[in-house]
Amino acid sequence: MLTANSLTFSRFLLSLPGMLAGRRYQRRKLGRELATLLQVEESRIMLYDSGRAAFAALLQLHGVGPGDEVIVPAFTCVVVPNQVPPSGATLRFVDIERGSLGYDWQLLDMHIRRHTRVVVVPHNFGIACEVPTWLREKHRQVRFVDDAAHGFASRCAGQWLGSYHDGAFFSFEYSKNLTGGIGGFALLPAGAYLPQPALPEASCLDQWRLLATLKAHILSARWPLPGRIAMAAVRRLGLVYRSGDHEVVDGAPHPARELPLLSAVLLRAQLARLPATLAHKQRLVARYQQALAAVPGIRQWHADTDCHWVRYPFALPFHVVDKARLARELGAACGLNIGVWFDDVIHPAGSFRHGYHTGAAPHAEELAATVFNLPVNINLAVDAALERKLQRLQQALHSLLQQQEAAR
Numbered sequence: 001m002l003t004a005n006s007l008t009f010s011r012f013l014l015s016l017p018g019m020l021a022g023r024r025y026q027r028r029k030l031g032r033e034l035a036t037l038l039q040v041e042e043s044r045i046m047l048y049d050s051g052r053a054a055f056a057a058l059l060q061l062h063g064v065g066p067g068d069e070v071i072v073p074a075f076t077c078v079v080v081p082n083q084v085p086p087s088g089a090t091l092r093f094v095d096i097e098r099g100s101l102g103y104d105w106q107l108l109d110m111h112i113r114r115h116t117r118v119v120v121v122p123h124n125f126g127i128a129c130e131v132p133t134w135l136r137e138k139h140r141q142v143r144f145v146d147d148a149a150h151g152f153a154s155r156c157a158g159q160w161l162g163s164y165h166d167g168a169f170f171s172f173e174y175s176k177n178l179t180g181g182i183g184g185f186a187l188l189p190a191g192a193y194l195p196q197p198a199l200p201e202a203s204c205l206d207q208w209r210l211l212a213t214l215k216a217h218i219l220s221a222r223w224p225l226p227g228r229i230a231m232a233a234v235r236r237l238g239l240v241y242r243s244g245d246h247e248v249v250d251g252a253p254h255p256a257r258e259l260p261l262l263s264a265v266l267l268r269a270q271l272a273r274l275p276a277t278l279a280h281k282q283r284l285v286a287r288y289q290q291a292l293a294a295v296p297g298i299r300q301w302h303a304d305t306d307c308h309w310v311r312y313p314f315a316l317p318f319h320v321v322d323k324a325r326l327a328r329e330l331g332a333a334c335g336l337n338i339g340v341w342f343d344d345v346i347h348p349a350g351s352f353r354h355g356y357h358t359g360a361a362p363h364a365e366e367l368a369a370t371v372f373n374l375p376v377n378i379n380l381a382v383d384a385a386l387e388r389k390l391q392r393l394q395q396a397l398h399s400l401l402q403q404q405e406a407a408r
């Protein structure tokens, strides 16, 4: 999958000398810059090595414990529910809506019970939403925590995503809006305080693995062949950095660590260019919207213009059994990197189920079988080459839809 959405190869290289300033300095600067951007006090920003660790910190902040229930959207990444069982609380999945990729507020209302303590609010692909006031007032014991992993620097009616509920967690993993390789932060609600514990640092070996993996990702975004060669070499050397099987397959929680120094310098370089990056991504998305609108039967989602899309989703009008294969075929036909998020109600397919029963979230299951996505990446120029790729994508989608029609 094409990642490093806001990082160019030159910026990657130019930011590395910043590591000489040391991790404390770089983390402090990053925290300050995030606070300035989001117009919040610096004490509300808490950096971690991942979005999942930031989520666990928010569960702690809200005093979630045995006897409580945490509601998680049924269209999420497995590492989110993984963080709940260690708190002693129980988990409940609630379906999402086809039209918004977020909750149906009436359905959520029906699922909230006396012991529901936290509701995780999704903002899939970066589409920011706000919990209606009537729902918040009806359930005053509930804290609404934003899963803003896909939506760093998205806005909802002019407000920064994450700043208007009861806290938010963001991700800086490879594939997210800004990438640190890994990383994330919690945005605490106004007035909240969470002591900063002394967390372990990522090991030196892990930072080398991050560096090697990230370099291969960035090369792939710009130059596919050298990128593939670099990735194969990184794999060969056992240097790929990714979530462990114990988290994905066994559902183990993630122990929090500090944000690595490497991640901090890369993130600061991307933050400095954020307005230009957002403008470029908006141009790209506008082209996708136009191109997909010309293929009848393809579903798209509306979002405000100040949405920071992590990838651009579209859905086919029929269920696809092997999404990964179709994504490869469409990608080969058009030359664009087609993604499959989410390929299951609890992504990735084959990951730990946390007691989820098939059929419990029909809308999310339908979305998992129909939604694909396009890269929203500054390494992708809005030029004549993109036009040709989009024309080929249109042709590939047209013939796919015709084949389906004929097979009925």
Ligand SMILES: Cc1ncc(COP(=O)(O)O)c(C=O)c1O
Residues within 6 Å of the ligand: 049, 050, 051, 052, 053, 076, 077, 079, 080, 147, 149, 150, 170, 171, 172, 173, 183, 184
């Ligand atoms: C919707 C969503 N929430 C949370 C996360 C977790 O973020 P991280 O990988 O930084 O822990 C992900 C991860 O990929 C995600 O897709």
